[in-house]
Each structure stands twice: as structure tokens, then as C-alpha cells.
Amino acid sequence: MKDNNHPQAVLVVDDDRNVLEVLDARLSSCGLTVHKADGGRKALQILKTRRIDLVVSDVKMPEMDGMALLSEIIQTQPGLPVIFLTAYANVPDAVKAVKSGAVDYVEKPFDGKALTEKIQLILQDFEGAAPAQAIDPLPDTDTDDHVKSPAMKNLHGLVKKVARSSVNVLILGESGVGKERVANQIHQLGPRRKNPFVVVDCGATPAGLLESELFGHVKGSFTHAVSDKQGLIETADSGTLFLDEVGNISHEMQIRLLRFIEDRTIRRIGGLKGTPVDCRIIAATNADLDEAIKTGRFREDLFFRLRVVTLTIPPLRERKADIPLLVDHFTHQYCSQHGVELVSIAEETMPWLCDYSWPGNVRELKNAIEGGIVMCRDNVLRPDDFHPVGITETCQDRMGDEDCLSLEESEKNTIVRALEQTGGVQKEAAKVLGISRRAIHYKIKKYGIDAGSIKARH
Numbered sequence: 001m002k003d004n005n006h007p008q009a010v011l012v013v014d015d016d017r018n019v020l021e022v023l024d025a026r027l028s029s030c031g032l033t034v035h036k037a038d039g040g041r042k043a044l045q046i047l048k049t050r051r052i053d054l055v056v057s058d059v060k061m062p063e064m065d066g067m068a069l070l071s072e073i074i075q076t077q078p079g080l081p082v083i084f085l086t087a088y089a090n091v092p093d094a095v096k097a098v099k100s101g102a103v104d105y106v107e108k109p110f111d112g113k114a115l116t117e118k119i120q121l122i123l124q125d126f127e128g129a130a131p132a133q134a135i136d137p138l139p140d141t142d143t144d145d146h147v148k149s150p151a152m153k154n155l156h157g158l159v160k161k162v163a164r165s166s167v168n169v170l171i172l173g174e175s176g177v178g179k180e181r182v183a184n185q186i187h188q189l190g191p192r193r194k195n196p197f198v199v200v201d202c203g204a205t206p207a208g209l210l211e212s213e214l215f216g217h218v219k220g221s222f223t224h225a226v227s228d229k230q231g232l233i234e235t236a237d238s239g240t241l242f243l244d245e246v247g248n249i250s251h252e253m254q255i256r257l258l259r260f261i262e263d264r265t266i267r268r269i270g271g272l273k274g275t276p277v278d279c280r281i282i283a284a285t286n287a288d289l290d291e292a293i294k295t296g297r298f299r300e301d302l303f304f305r306l307r308v309v310t311l312t313i314p315p316l317r318e319r320k321a322d323i324p325l326l327v328d329h330f331t332h333q334y335c336s337q338h339g340v341e342l343v344s345i346a347e348e349t350m351p352w353l354c355d356y357s358w359p360g361n362v363r364e365l366k367n368a369i370e371g372g373i374v375m376c377r378d379n380v381l382r383p384d385d386f387h388p389v390g391i392t393e394t395c396q397d398r399m400g401d402e403d404c405l406s407l408e409e410s411e412k413n414t415i416v417r418a419l420e421q422t423g424g425v426q427k428e429a430a431k432v433l434g435i436s437r438r439a440i441h442y443k444i445k446k447y448g449i450d451a452g453s454i455k456a457r458h
Helices: 017-028 040-049 066-076 088-100 112-126 150-163 179-188 207-215 251-263 289-294 300-306 320-338 349-355 361-375 389-398 407-421 426-433 437-447
Strands: 009-013 033-037 054-058 082-086 104-107 169-172 197-201 240-244 280-285 309-312
Touching: 009 017, 009 040, 017 033, 017 112, 033 040, 040 054, 040 066, 054 066, 054 112, 066 082, 066 088, 082 088, 082 112, 088 104, 088 150, 088 309, 104 112, 150 179, 150 309, 169 179, 179 197, 179 240, 179 280, 197 207, 207 251, 251 300, 289 300, 320 349, 320 361, 361 437, 407 426, 407 437, 426 437
Parallel strands: 009 033, 009 054, 054 082, 082 104, 169 280, 169 309, 197 240, 240 280
Antiparallel strands: none
């Protein structure tokens, strides 16, 4: 527990005495107590005898390097924030350190003012915060309780380590694997968790609107700009900015985003004044950025800025050991949310679910479970509940010249025809289709069918 009657203490570790003196002068002028060590072993001695709130350490040092020091700190004082100083050539080592549990790294030669501000921010974030291991995980995320595969257990281990830092993270994976959930978990497990988590869907936002959405604008800067608007980057100040499908942004937006990452200052469209913003950036994409860089569609310098740490989420077909746990989780979740009796899983259902390739990944599995619960009979989830035989077979029988339509479009048309045949009476239409009333209610709602307006077909 921190003693508010004493200034916070920083331990500076570097085998270069000039660096020690510069940091001592800079940090002391900010009211911080500074302890100095010219190597890892001396640093450990100070940690045993002094109360330290943050460690700033060089990566490359004789006898005991920064990584070895970090390992000792994690074992003896878990939760103590560590920042690394590193030469450009040693950036890969610093990134490795962040994956191992360091909070952040700063390249040498460093800007003294910027480093001081970063240290003060981290001290503020960590003051009174519980160690990352003690923070409750998100209740609706693929946490360790919902994964069994080695790949996902390794991923969640990295998430917990990276969460403690403020470095930029790039999350890669196919659509539906849960990239936003992982980003949210990183935020919730980190020191910024009490501050905003702002999501920007770069893939769904039109290019012409994305700049205004991200950076904001001032009144009169363009047509329809009737008032000042704060951008999402500014909204994420002190928190986390999640850029989903970042591979889809235009070349011009890539330049603006790169400039923000480098300067940490934004300027609204039509504005003259820059506004400093401190936010962590987590980006995600299902695109092949390496190929996009080769073809000139994505800037390499922006790519390197975003991918300080890269996390890759494997597709569900490569981690089928997780499917039973996810099925159980989604089943309990849906029944609880909708206040319905918990359904049971038939013996033949789970092997059937595990054999399917799930091209839509976890999102598809979740939707399938919810739809299956609606369709199931006798409160038991069976394989044919995921493929409503009555509707599917009728659709296939009646498609004829509609064979160019998707199965969903054909299914909708079949339901409409059944309602027309029964004068809009849903109970009778369900009998015609050989499905339950609950199933037809679900399908009518899914396809937005106005059953009340359907009249009998003559």
C-alpha cells in the first residue's frame, strides 16, 4: 500500500552514468525520489531495502541485463511497473520484454520531457491499482475458463502480460475470431481500465466520414458541420482506442493516423489548434498487411508503429478442443439472458459441432447456438436444430427459378408463402412447414416479415 505522505520513488538502472545523472536531474525536478543503480544486481539490492514505485532500466547491461532484472522483479514484486530504455538496434529485445511483462519501452536517445510525462502517467495509472493477476476477467470473453487448446492458453498468457503496458498492439485473425473481445480484455486487465475503451469500425465507416469520426471537426469546416464535434481519438484520451479493420483505411487517413501516433497530438478538421491526446492504440485486421504493403495499399511505417506487439488469434477450426467449452458457455449465456430454461445437449450434438469447419469462427458458433436453442424441441439441442430440416427441404423443393437466391432469401420467401397459404396465421404456417411456433416466431423476427399484413393467397 502506498504512503501518500512520501513522494513516489523511481529506480533508474543503467551502466552509463551520464544517463543516470540526466534522469536523476529530470525526475527529481518533478518531485520524484530517484534511486540509481549501475547494473541489475545493484538494482535488486535497492529493491530489497527501498520502497520503489517504478523502475526505468536499460536493456543491454553487463553481468545482469534488463530481461534478467525484469524476470526477478516479476517473481519478487509482481505488479511493479518497468519501463525499458533501448537503442534502436535493440528494439526487438524491448518488444520481447513487453511481452514478458514490462509496461513500455523508450528508444534512445530519448526526449527527457516526454519520458518524464510517460513516467508520471504510468505512476498515476498504477497508483492504488491491483496487480494484473488480481483483476477479474471479462465475464463475456473467451477467458481461460472457455479455452482448452494450447494456442489459446498461450494467447491469453500474452494478453495478461501485454495488458500491463501501454504499447500499441496489432491483433490479427479471421473475421469472427474475437479480435474486439481480446482488445477489450487487454484494456480491462490494464491500468487504463477505468477510462474509455473507444471502438472505431474502420471497415464499416465510409472513407469520407472516417476523418471526422476520428479527429472531429469545428463548426463550419464543411457542409453540414453545424457545430463543433469531438473526434473518437480525443474521446479515448487516457484510455484505449481500438481501430477495428485498420487495413481498410485510405492512404490519406494512414498519413494522418501515422502523424498522430508520432506526435500524440490531433487537430480537428478546420481547426488551427492541436490537442494532445494520450491513449493506447490497439488495432485489428483480417487483411494480409504484408501483401498490402507490397502492393502499396498500406504504409510500412504505419504498420511498424501499430505492431509493437502482434497477437494472432487462431481460427476456430484449428482449436476444436475449445468448442465444447464455448458451446456450454454460449448455451448458459443465452438461456440466462432470455430467462428460459437451460437446454441440454444431445449426445450426438457435440461431435457434430466439432466436425464442422466454422468458417465464421466463434461468432458463427455463438449465432448457431442461439438459433439452435430457439429451434430445438423438448429443450434438447440436436444437430438438426442447426439446420431446420422442414424449412430447408421445403426451400430446396420450391426454389425452381429462384436457384440464384441465397438459402436465407429462399427461406424467407418460403415462410412468406406459408403465411400467405394460412392467411397470416403463424401457428398454421408453422404446421405447414413442420416446425415449432417458437421457430417460426424467431424466423419472422429475423427476416423482418410483417406477418400481420399478409393476406390469404387465392
